[in-house]
Amino acid sequence: MAIDELQQRxxxxxxxxxxxxxxxxxxxxxxxxxxxxxxxxxxxxxxPWIAPYGYEEQNLILGATSPSMEHWLGTDxxxxxxxxxxxxxxxxxxxxxxxxxxxxLLIGVVWGAVAGFVGGRTDAVMMRIxxxxxxxxxxxxxxxxxxxxxxxxLLLFLAIGAVEWLTMARIVRSQVMALRKQEFVExxxxxxxxxxxxxxxxxxxxxxxxxxxxxxxxxxxxxxxxAFLSFLGLGIQPPQSSWGLLxxxxxxxxxxxxxLLIFPGIALSLTLFALNxxxxxxxxxxxxxxxxx
Amino acid sequence: xxxLEVNGLKIYFHxxxxxxxxxxxxxxxxxxxxxxxxxxxxxSGKSVTCYSLLDLLPKPPxxxxxxxxxxxxxxxxxxxxxxxxxxxxxxxxVIFQDPMTSLNxxxxxxEQLIEPLIYHPDKTRVKDRKTARKLAIELLDEVxxxxxxxxxxCYPHEFSxxxxxxxxxxxxxxxxxxxxxxxxxxxxxxxxxxAQILELIKQLQKTRDVAVIFISHDLGxxxxxxxxxxVMCDGTIREAGDTERIFYHSENEYTQKLLTAIPEGAKVxxxxxxxxxxxxxxxxxxxxxxxxxxxxxxxxSIKAVDGVSLEIQRGExxxxxxxxxSGKSTLGRSIxxxxxxxxxxxxxxxxxxxxxxPKQLVPWRRRMQMIFQDPYASLNPRMTVFETLxxxxxxxxxxxxKNIEQQVRQLMxxxxxxxxxxxxYPHEFSxxQRQRIAIGRAIATKPELIIADEPVSxxxxxxxAQILxxxxxLVERHNLTMMFISHDLSVVRYISDRVMVMNKGVIIETGETxxxxxxxxQEYTQQLLKAIxxxxxxxxxxxxxxx
Numbered sequence: 122m123a124i125d126e127l128q129q130r131x132x133x134x135x136x137x138x139x140x141x142x143x144x145x146x147x148x149x150x151x152x153x154x155x156x157x158x159x160x161x162x163x164x165x166x167x168x169p170w171i172a173p174y175g176y177e178e179q180n181l182i183l184g185a186t187s188p189s190m191e192h193w194l195g196t197d198x199x200x201x202x203x204x205x206x207x208x209x210x211x212x213x214x215x216x217x218x219x220x221x222x223x224x225x226l227l228i229g230v231v232w233g234a235v236a237g238f239v240g241g242r243t244d245a246v247m248m249r250i251x252x253x254x255x256x257x258x259x260x261x262x263x264x265x266x267x268x269x270x271x272x273x274x275l276l277l278f279l280a281i282g283a284v285e286w287l288t289m290a291r292i293v294r295s296q297v298m299a300l301r302k303q304e305f306v307e308x309x310x311x312x313x314x315x316x317x318x319x320x321x322x323x324x325x326x327x328x329x330x331x332x333x334x335x336x337x338x339x340x341x342x343x344x345x346x347x348a349f350l351s352f353l354g355l356g357i358q359p360p361q362s363s364w365g366l367l368x369x370x371x372x373x374x375x376x377x378x379x380x381l382l383i384f385p386g387i388a389l390s391l392t393l394f395a396l397n398x399x400x401x402x403x404x405x406x407x408x409x410x411x412x413x414x
Numbered sequence: 415x416x417x418l419e420v421n422g423l424k425i426y427f428h429x430x431x432x433x434x435x436x437x438x439x440x441x442x443x444x445x446x447x448x449x450x451x452x453x454x455x456x457x458s459g460k461s462v463t464c465y466s467l468l469d470l471l472p473k474p475p476x477x478x479x480x481x482x483x484x485x486x487x488x489x490x491x492x493x494x495x496x497x498x499x500x501x502x503x504x505x506x507x508v509i510f511q512d513p514m515t516s517l518n519x520x521x522x523x524x525e526q527l528i529e530p531l532i533y534h535p536d537k538t539r540v541k542d543r544k545t546a547r548k549l550a551i552e553l554l555d556e557v558x559x560x561x562x563x564x565x566x567x568c569y570p571h572e573f574s575x576x577x578x579x580x581x582x583x584x585x586x587x588x589x590x591x592x593x594x595x596x597x598x599x600x601x602x603x604x605x606x607x608x609a610q611i612l613e614l615i616k617q618l619q620k621t622r623d624v625a626v627i628f629i630s631h632d633l634g635x636x637x638x639x640x641x642x643x644x645v646m647c648d649g650t651i652r653e654a655g656d657t658e659r660i661f662y663h664s665e666n667e668y669t670q671k672l673l674t675a676i677p678e679g680a681k682v683x684x685x686x687x688x689x690x691x692x693x694x695x696x697x698x699x700x701x702x703x704x705x706x707x708x709x710x711x712x713x714x715s716i717k718a719v720d721g722v723s724l725e726i727q728r729g730e731x732x733x734x735x736x737x738x739x740s741g742k743s744t745l746g747r748s749i750x751x752x753x754x755x756x757x758x759x760x761x762x763x764x765x766x767x768x769x770x771x772p773k774q775l776v777p778w779r780r781r782m783q784m785i786f787q788d789p790y791a792s793l794n795p796r797m798t799v800f801e802t803l804x805x806x807x808x809x810x811x812x813x814x815x816k817n818i819e820q821q822v823r824q825l826m827x828x829x830x831x832x833x834x835x836x837x838x839y840p841h842e843f844s845x846x847q848r849q850r851i852a853i854g855r856a857i858a859t860k861p862e863l864i865i866a867d868e869p870v871s872x873x874x875x876x877x878x879a880q881i882l883x884x885x886x887x888l889v890e891r892h893n894l895t896m897m898f899i900s901h902d903l904s905v906v907r908y909i910s911d912r913v914m915v916m917n918k919g920v921i922i923e924t925g926e927t928x929x930x931x932x933x934x935x936q937e938y939t940q941q942l943l944k945a946i947x948x949x950x951x952x953x954x955x956x957x958x959x960x961x
């Protein structure tokens with residue numbers, strides 16, 4: 122490495138995240154994933170302006186038609202344009218996927234890290250709460266929430282997030298318990314750092330690998346969970362749509378009108394692939410031990 | 415003809431970052447009944463050389479590029495996997511470094527011992543269970559396991575480290591091998607146990623007339639056991655010859671460097687301790703841990719530290735010596751309030767630390783720091799050198815965002831790290847450099863007391879010498895008081911003004927370093943001192959003969 126490059130690197134004041142970004146930029150597969158996700162988000166944002174039809178515009182005479190020049194991805198049994206519905210569905214699915222996962226991530230990582238780090242009685246109590254929540258039938262929990270607070274899309278995010286964090290908390294806790302005994306954590310203690318500072322600076326960054334992988338798995342599962350809830354009448358209501366709902370309806374009419382299943386399926390799979398590529402790339406990028414060059 | 419003849423062995427590792435020449439043109443031979451020691455620092459290729467003989471290398475990345483290894487006239491490097499399995503454990507056996515991990519914890523040691531007899535690929539040598547058991551018990555007796563009949567059905571966790579290594583040796587010997595490869599067999603053991611195991615290996619070699627390849631980084635151990643020595647560095651043989659020639663008439667610069675790097679003799683610097691001005695006063699300190707594993711009768715206490723009183727004077731370097739499990743690390747941690755104490759008091763600069771809550775303790779933490787043993791575990795892998803060194807400075811308000819860079823540079827100068835390495839992560843450094851970073855972190859807050867817990871035990875001998883000198887230099891320049899914990903008596907002698915010997919949670923003996931060395935009062939101390947291997951074949955043989 123040339124001297125000036127070294128000096129430049131020294132000046133840059135790189136941190137873990139900056140280094141990670143530099144490394145991510147060299148991972149084309151991860152960048153591709155990021156681009157796809159970005160594209161999907163932009164399309165979702167602009168949908169009201171760029172969608173070819175309205176999402177509730179019916180054409181009962183037309184009925185279900187296969188893809189054509191007017192309707193690129195065909196129409197459903199009510200003659201509604203599939204492309205439009207997938208675009209509007211993406212808005213809901215992506216929002217649910219990201220927000221609910223973010224909620225799960227936030228609660229899960231903090232809960233798991235604190236339980237694992239403090240240990241002892243605190244740990245026992247915190248993890249028993251997790252166990253109780255695990256044991257609680259999920260549906261009853263959601264239905265209860267809906268009954269008490271009414272049907273509300275925000276509540277849906279919270280409800281899904283509040284269930285998905287349990288596994289995250291367990292994963293993080295087991296990681297933290299192993300980390301807690303490491304000498305660098307003890308070194309941080311002997312420097313007088315407060316518990317929270319140690320968790321934030323020394324513990325959580327070292328749990329990122331498994332957390333990222335699990336996150337990329339959570340997002341699609343959250344999207345499908347939303348579909349399930351919507352199907353039961355607890356989530357999004359027709360004529361609004363989401364990818365999960367579209368897939369559900371698509372499955373019912375799979376034999377007669379396969380495009381009703383295929384296209385929303387492609388949209389969801391594409392997101393899933395992009396997430397996996399990005400997740401793997403992020404995991405490698407955030408681990409300084411993988412080569413920088 | 416020699417039993418084993420290795421010729422022009424080349425082993426390259428093909429990694430993502432290019433080809434690493436782990437072993438580059440190595441030739442040697444071993445006769446029956448002879449002990450060949452391969453000496454080298456970590457990464458010198460000494461283990462790779464020996465593992466290749468039994469096809470134990472991970473392939474890929476390892477590729478044997480060239481060479482032959484004739485064992486009794488048959489090439490080990492080109493034989494079929496089936497033939498290799500017949501060699502393994504049969505003609506050639508290996509004793510590994512860590513007896514704690516090389517036994518299966520779920521199978522009784524007797525069962526593991528007779529495994530090679532019962533499930534042998536060579537059907538003609540398969541024994542029935544009864545004969546196998548009888549053989550195994552005889553062998554356990556031979557390697558010095560007391561009451562082998564009863565111990566046969568015990569599980570590995572019921573044995574101590576030294577006993578496990580004896581079991582490993584028995585396992586290696588059970589098929590009467592002609593070549594025994596010992597890969598640092600005593601590195602993980604205490605010094606008194608080490609002496610016993612070495613004696614055992616030597617004695618078995620005599621009675622069974624096996625050839626031994628002894629891999630070690632410890633020249634003291636080698637001096638006592640080897641007939642011939644090979645010195646390896648960076649995959650090549652630097653020097654080879656008879657033990658006495660290597661130790662007394664070495665012509666190679668690297669060998670000489672290795673020999674001079676061994677800390678020997680007394681501390682060269684004057685004692686800077688101020689009389690009657692104790693920085694640390696410990697009174698009747700007890701640290702017990704609950705042990706839930708022992709028995710079903712409820713919890714029992716492990717008395718890690720059991721009533722220790724001591725004083726450390728300002729400017730003093732106090733050595734704390736003890737074998738594993740003696741409680742020396744726990745004592746250090748208890749003084750720094752990193753381990754909860756059961757009773758007793760710790761006074762630092764006339765303040766009772768035990769009475770302070772965690773918040774009140776923070777300013778005191780700044781004044782006392784710790785250096786840890788394992789530089790691979792004591793640094794956060796996701797923080798750069800800059801972040802690691804800046805953290806204590808910023809946290810204690812000793813620097814602000816403007817002058818932090820300059821302060822970190824100064825710290826790096828102090829511990830001998832190049833400024834260009836500021837943005838690197840720990841994994842990019844060698845063990846010695848990592849320990850420098852860890853030392854930098856410890857002195858960042860300008861502490862008065864540093865407790866160093868085996869700071870050089872994980873390092874190579876040449877690096878060890880550098881780090882010891884760095885520590886002495888820093889103690890002098892920053893006017894530090896230090897407690898130096900180690901199991902290595904030579905190191906402690908080299909660095910300490912005063913020494914304490916600890917065993918089973920209590921201090922057995924205290925004294926000025928040289929006085930204690932000359933005239934140890936307690937039997938345990940005498941044993942400890944007697945067991946230190948000397949890097950001098952004649953004196954070492956004399957020492958072994960006397961003990």
